[in-house]
Amino acid sequence: MQQQQQQLKDFKFKKVLQNSAETQTLVLLGYFEDETKEAILIFKKKPFLDEYKNNLNKIINQNKYFENDIFTRYNIELQNDEWNEVDLQTIYPATQKLINKYTKCDSIIVVETPEIYNSIVKKYIDEVKLNSLQWLYNILEGKAEQERILYQNQDLHTGFIILPDYKFNDFTNTQQLYLLAITQRRDIQSLRDLDGTHIELLENILKITEQTIQEKFKIHKNKIRAYIHYHPTYYHLHIHFTHIEVQESSMNCDRSHPLHQVIFNLKKDPQYYKNTVLMYSLQSNNPLYSQLKQITEQQ
Amino acid sequence: MQQQQQQLKDFKFKKVLQNSAETQTLVLLGYFEDETKEAILIFKKKPFLDEYKNNLNKIINQNKYFENDIFTRYNIELQNDEWNEVDLQTIYPATQKLINKYTKCDSIIVVETPEIYNSIVKKYIDEVKLNSLQWLYNILEGKAEQERILYQNQDLHTGFIILPDYKFNDFTNTQQLYLLAITQRRDIQSLRDLDGTHIELLENILKITEQTIQEKFKIHKNKIRAYIHYHPTYYHLHIHFTHIEVQESSMNCDRSHPLHQVIFNLKKDPQYYKNTVLMYSLQSNNPLYSQLKQITEQQ
The missing domain is CATH 3.30.200.40 (Scavenger mRNA decapping enzyme, N-terminal domain)
Known part of the structure; x- marks a missing residue:
């Protein structure tokens, strides 16, 4: 010292x-x-x-x-x-x-059309996914962090686990509640992959996670916001559940999509997320940055 | 002293x-x-x-x-x-x-269905609007704050003004850019009132405001996020334009709807915002609180 x-x-x-x-x-x-x-x-x-x-x-x-x-x-x-x-x-x-x-990064606002997604973004996601999800599969397969799991259903198609986010480590401070629901199935990389066949899965995750929060933390669902990031930090479907008092820049409208809105959109049009525009901010340390910056400058 | x-x-x-x-x-x-x-x-x-x-x-x-x-x-x-x-x-x-x-308020998450909007919220908005918009009409009619206006088109149907938000007072600090585009027409109270007939107005506001920002502040539109609050602070259509570096809790997904997404939804379904669910947080000092709290507890 x-x-x-x-x-x-x-x-x-x-x-x-x-x-x-x-x-x-x-x-x-x-x-x-x-x-x-x-x-x-x-x-x-x-x-x-x-x-x-x-x-x-x-x-x-x-x-x-x-x-x-x-x-x-x-x-x-x-x-x-x-x-x-x-x-x-x-x-x-x-x-x-x-x-x-x-280091403070430069960042830009991207308005991602389906064309930009299909021609550029999808390829990047496929590449990233191949290399980077072993840590998550270890959790899903019961090889790591098992003591942290609050709920699990191991069905490979309909199952999911509930895990506290690393920012939520003091369970007595429930106003900082931050949980993640992570699906067992590995074929949904992001919001763009969701379609009408996933409505039941999403509704089930919403219902069971709200019940789990009520039972374990005595917090009513009217204190909880549920949302999906696009782009997510890792390309495997997971849903964020935070207490209404939690404030983070990552839950702003550049990135976060309320789960209720996602379910509504899919019910209305099973192909909604294949066809929509998605607005987000992108930092210069993201490998997609230079290509998408060029496109935004021409849009 | x-x-x-x-x-x-x-x-x-x-x-x-x-x-x-x-x-x-x-x-x-x-x-x-x-x-x-x-x-x-x-x-x-x-x-x-x-x-x-x-x-x-x-x-x-x-x-x-x-x-x-x-x-x-x-x-x-x-x-x-x-x-x-x-x-x-x-x-x-x-x-x-x-x-x-x-005073720190209690707050709740509301998932506002069209039924809740039509039976409870709309009546409240109609009442509030009657009493509280004179300050805004003074600006639109040229009686107040004229020196602050950056752009105006006085057409009562298609026109709008661009005004800096009060938080953006140092124009040399463009990373804090925060502008509001406020419509001349007075019949659009909130996101819920928008329909397919407003697409042209919204696209026009987006285009001209981005041009104005480029001309006056030399900021490319790929640094700007445009979004609409629901609920807004006042019930008269206005659109927020902020620099990507601005971070405020009011732009989180509890409240902010990206303008590009709004336009996409209206093009897809002119009645989208009449029929959708809208998630938001509501503080206990809002007159709607007690009624909506009761509903969220039963949902």
Whole structure:
């Protein structure tokens, strides 16, 4: 620890990888003695605690910069104590992959027509799928993470499992509930593959997952949103169930499709997702980026 | 100012109205001398500045709590300076309406069927609309905020205006671009009212607003998402246009419908939005809450 502390003071700055006012995160790239081994520092402001209400006397500096009727605004500074703590994560030595992960990407809005899907996107998904789903098959086949499974039905056609998302690790904090329902069948890669023959599966997943949440967490279904990502993180059908209090940028309308809406659309037209346009944001670290960027520039 | 500073030290705490880890905001209710005049204090952590990279020597306390391979995590404290500033807004004396606004609400997920819309929601919208749109008509009629308008076409049937949202006030910071396109016609209250006869209007708004953004802000349409809120804040058709970098909880799939998807659905079925289910979250301070809560509990 002594050694790490000294290193931190010796940090030589190279580049700001990211600075988000949204998440209040500052990410720096640099190095210590050895210039060839890079280090990432991730600073994040800590949330307030309710207890801070008792510490108003710790305001040591107060600078008013706005006043209008009943509204007044200040910059305030507080004595060094828990009000001022910052979370710092260091990664050292950092791999290029991790540097990429923390580097702010360019991104674009894609309006994916069926033609774009069939000519470009589908081929990419088929390739990705071949290489990257073994970890998931291990879970479905009972070889990994079995102690985390909340429900399972092993029927290879109609079955699915319910698993907590890794972000939901404190089960006492049910307002952060985040579960995934993952199908046993392996032939549905994304929203685009869904058709009228899958309505029963989707309705069954919705019903049983809501029941499981009610039984295990005592949360009524009117507190739960269910949605499907397009594009998903991995191309094997899974459905997100989150508590209404959970807020994440990944559930915005660039990416998330409410399950009720999906079922409605399929009932109305079994081929809805083969024929629709789908709007999403795409980051430059996605292999599809350069091809689709060119298309959006011509659209 | 002297007087206000003294008051802040004299603040008597009554209640935590809200504490959001998401937005890092703590809202307290209390009073000063006079118990009948309530005060709201809104604390918000300030974002990092890029310049902080030069201030690593200001770390005065460093407490490691996690270490695994190349990953290490610390709580750090910094010398009192800009790293530790907190934004404080005070509202005094606060009205009950403002206290409600800052009080964390209960909320529920509603899956609104056409039956629920026709039997309950439509009546509410008709009532609200009667009382609350004069401010908007003032803008459309040229009586207010004219200097803010970026584009206008005054045709009462096909026309619309483009206005920056109040959150977008620094035009040099185009990554925060947030515009609203507001129709001149007054007969479209929400998404539910849209039908096949409105496709031309919607396509026209999309095209002209994207052109306006390109001309005035040099931003290509592949950086812009366009979407419609259901429920909207006010019941008069308006479309949100935001830069891809803007992130707000109001653009999540509980509330936002991509304009491209809306146009696709109307082309496919002119009556789509009369017949579909619409999922949304509803807060307890909404007059519809108690009726719809009862329905969701029976669904």
